Amino acid sequence: MLQNRFGKLAATALTGSMLMGAAACGGSEPATTAKPSEGASSAAPAAAGAKVGLAYDIGGRGDQSFNDAAAAGLDKAKPELGLAEAKEIEASNGETEAAKEERLRLLASGGYNPIVAIGFAYSGPVKKVAAEFPDVKFAIVDDAAATGANISNLLFAEHEGSFLIGAAAALKSKKNHVGFVGGVEVPLIKKFEAGFVAGAKAVKADVKIDVNYLSQPPEFSGFNDPAKGKTAATGMFDAGADVVYHAAGGSGGGVFEAAKAAKGLAIGVDSDQAKTAAADVQSVIVTSMIKKVDVAVFDFLKSFSTGAVKAGPQVYDLKAGGVDYSTTGGQVDDIKAKLDEYKQKIISGEITVPDKTS
Incomplete structure (x- = not known):
C-alpha cells in the first residue's frame, strides 16, 4: 500500500482570491440519501489497477479532523478494493482557482480515475476540469454547486x-x-x-x-x-x-x-x-x-469499482448514519x-x- 503523502504536482501557491462554491444543497439531479457501507467488500474487476487521485483541502492529511477523515476512507479502500495507486495532493491557503484546476487537470491527464476533491474550495475547479475529461469520474465533498454528468456530490447534514x-x-x-x-x-x-x-x-x-x-x-x-x-x-x-x-x-x-x-x-x-x-x-x-467523510469517500470508490457511480447529490444525514x-x-x-x-x-x-x- 502506498503510505507516502504526495506534495503539490506542478503549480505553486499563487496570490489572489478563491471563488468559493455555494454550500447550500442543490444540483442537477434529485438528492438521494446515502447508506454508509458496513464491513469489508471484495474487490471488483473494475477496481483492479485503478489509480485514484485525492485532492485535500487546506491542512491536508494530518489535520486530525476533516482531511484525515477523507484519508481514512482512502486507506480503507486501498486493500479492500485493490487500488493500484493513490496520489494525494493538498491545497494551500490563498492560492487561486487556477492552481487547483491545474492540479486536478494533471491528475486527470496522468490517468488518475476516479478523482476525489475534499472541500467546497474545489467547486469551480472540479466543474471546469470534469467537463474537460468526461470519461473521468469526479467526486466532491461538501459542495452541490459543481454539477455534471461525471460529478458526484457527497453532502452531509x-x-x-x-x-x-x-x-x-x-x-x-x-x-x-x-x-x-x-x-x-x-x-x-x-x-x-x-x-x-x-x-x-x-x-x-x-x-x-x-x-x-x-x-x-x-x-x-x-x-x-x-x-x-x-x-x-x-x-x-x-x-x-x-x-x-x-x-x-x-x-x-x-x-x-x-x-x-x-x-x-x-x-x-x-x-x-x-x-x-x-x-x-x-x-x-x-x-x-x-x-463520516471516510464512509462517503469509501462508498464513492466502491461504487466506481462496481461501475455503479451516480452523478449528483448523495446526502449523508442523521437517519443514514452520516x-x-x-x-x-x-x-x-x-x-x-x-x-x-x-x-x-x-x-x-x-x-x-x-x-x-x-
Missing part, C-alpha cells in the same frame, strides 16, 4: 449532527454559557453554527452562546491556524464559557489547548477527536460531531439517553433542525 452537539454542550455546561468557534464564515460552517445554537437552546432556552469566526473569505487560514483557534477559545473561557465547540479544521487543536488551560471542556468535529487529537488534550474533549456524536471517554454517558432522544426526534421529523442562522 452537519446541522443535524451539530444539534446533538449543542444539546450536549448545554447539558454539560455548569455556567449556562457555551461557545462556537468557526474556521471561516462561509455558508457551510454556518450550518454547524445553526445546528449547535438550536440544540443548545432546545435544552436551555436562556443559554448564553458566544460565536467567533477565525477568518473571513477570501481568507481561509481559519481552517489551519491553531494559534487563532486558541486565542478565540481562550477569550470565550475567560468570558465565562465552560464548553466550546469548534468547526475549524486544523485550528481546533488550539481550541483544545485553551480548554485544557482553562480547565474547561471542548467539543471536536468531523473525526472522533478524543482519539485523533494530541494525547495531552484528549481528556478535555467531551464529544465530537462525527461527519453524522453523529462520539462517546469515546465516557464523558457523555450520563446524558446519552437524552441525546439519543433528540436524535430519534430528528430522524422521525418531530424536530426540524435549521441549516441557516437567523
